[in-house]
Amino acid sequence: xxxxxxxxxxxxxxxxxxxxxxxxxxxxxxxxxxxxxxxxxxxxxxxxxxxxxxxxxxxxxxxxxxxxxxxxxxxxxxxxxxxxxxxxxxxxxxxxxxxxxxxxxxxxxxxxxxxxxxxxxxxxxxxxxxxxxxxxxxxxxxxxxxxxxxxxxxxxxxxxxxxxxxxxxxxxxxxxxxxxxxxxxxxxxxxx
Ligand code: SF4
Numbered sequence: 001x002x003x004x005x006x007x008x009x010x011x012x013x014x015x016x017x018x019x020x021x022x023x024x025x026x027x028x029x030x031x032x033x034x035x036x037x038x039x040x041x042x043x044x045x046x047x048x049x050x051x052x053x054x055x056x057x058x059x060x061x062x063x064x065x066x067x068x069x070x071x072x073x074x075x076x077x078x079x080x081x082x083x084x085x086x087x088x089x090x091x092x093x094x095x096x097x098x099x100x101x102x103x104x105x106x107x108x109x110x111x112x113x114x115x116x117x118x119x120x121x122x123x124x125x126x127x128x129x130x131x132x133x134x135x136x137x138x139x140x141x142x143x144x145x146x147x148x149x150x151x152x153x154x155x156x157x158x159x160x161x162x163x164x165x166x167x168x169x170x171x172x173x174x175x176x177x178x179x180x181x182x183x184x185x186x187x188x189x190x191x192x
Contacts, residue, residue: 001022001023001024001037001038001044001067001068002022003019003020003021003022003047003052003055003056004019004020004022004192005017005018005019005020005059005060006018006020006186006191006192007185007186007189007191008064008186009183009184009185009186009187009189009191010107010128010154010156010182010183010184010185010186011107011126011128011154011156011182012105012107012125012126012152012154013062013090013105014182014183014185015185016062017059017060017062018060018062018063018064018090019055019056019059019060019062019063019064020063020064020066020192021052021056021063021064021065021066021078022035022038022066022067022068023038023065023066023067023068023069023070023072023073024038024040024041024043024044024067024068025038025039025040025041025044025067025068025069025072025073026038026039026067026068026069026072026094027039027069027072027096027114028069028094028096028111028113028114029113029114030111030113032130032132032158032159032160032161034159035067035068038067038068039068041068041072049077049078049081050081052078053081053082053085053087056082056085056087057085057087060087061086061087061088062087062088062089062090063082063087063088063089063090064090064091064092065078065079065089065090065091065092065101066091066092067092067093069093069094069096069097070091070092070093070101071091071093071094071095071096071097071098071099071100071120072097073100074100074101075091075100075101076100076101076102078101079101079102079103080101080102083102088104088105089101089102089103089104089105090103090104090105090106090107091103091105091106091107092107092109093106093107093108093109093120094108094109094110094111094114094116095108095109095110095115095116095117095120095121095124096111096114096115096116096117097117098117098119098120099117099119099120099123103123105125105126106120106123106124106125106126107124107125107126107128108120108121108124108126108127108128108147108151109127109128109129109130110127110129110139110143112139116143116146121146121147121148122147122148124147124148124151125150125151125152126151126152126153126154127143127144127147127151127152127153127154128154128156128182129143129153129154129155129156130156130157130158131155131156131157131158131161131165131168131169132158132161132165133161133165134168137155137168137172140153140155140179144178152180153178153179153180154179154180154181154182155169155172155173155179155180155181155182156169156181156182156183156184157169157183159184159187162183162184166181166183169181
């Protein structure tokens with residue numbers, strides 16, 4: 001769908017430069033999704049992997065594959081060719097489809113309406129739960145039970161609810177310090 005060089009705004013790698021590859025196609029249907037234009041893959045004609053890899057190499061040593069939902073598609077060919085160029089390859093996924101591809105970092109952001117596949121829970125390096133309402137704290141704890149003990153746990157306010165939810169997250173993390181706060185810092189910085 002698009003490629004761009006920017007700063008990772010969320011989660012464990014916040015603040016680090018990375019080349020983002022946004023894959024078209026997602027049927028998870030989050031009502032607060034901020035990239036609804038990604039949903040219909042038909043609107044985003046295929047781009048050759050060679051073209052993407054050539055671009056990525058020019059900018060960064062880390063690539064973040066995001067969407068849409070990248071695991072809608074088999075990620076094997078793309079990740080193999082990125083890694084063949086010694087790029088570190090990260091994914092941002094809802095985990096709604098089986099894990100394909102070879103990843104240096106898996107950020108799992110589960111969604112209630114299409115829960116992750118077990119292989120994604122098993123391999124997640126980071127669990128990032130979006131907090132839209134108070135019930136999402138319960139959902140976050142349920143999801144934390146499904147990842148390994150090595151996964152780093154984040155709570156992130158949904159952008160339109162950040163005034164309401166951020167203080168609740170701060171309070172929650174202080175009471176439950178195995179969680180960390182994640183903010184969409186790229187939106188505060190007004191960068192992609
Ligand atoms: S999984 Fe991601 S891209 Fe898909 S609807 Fe939800 S927020 Fe949007």
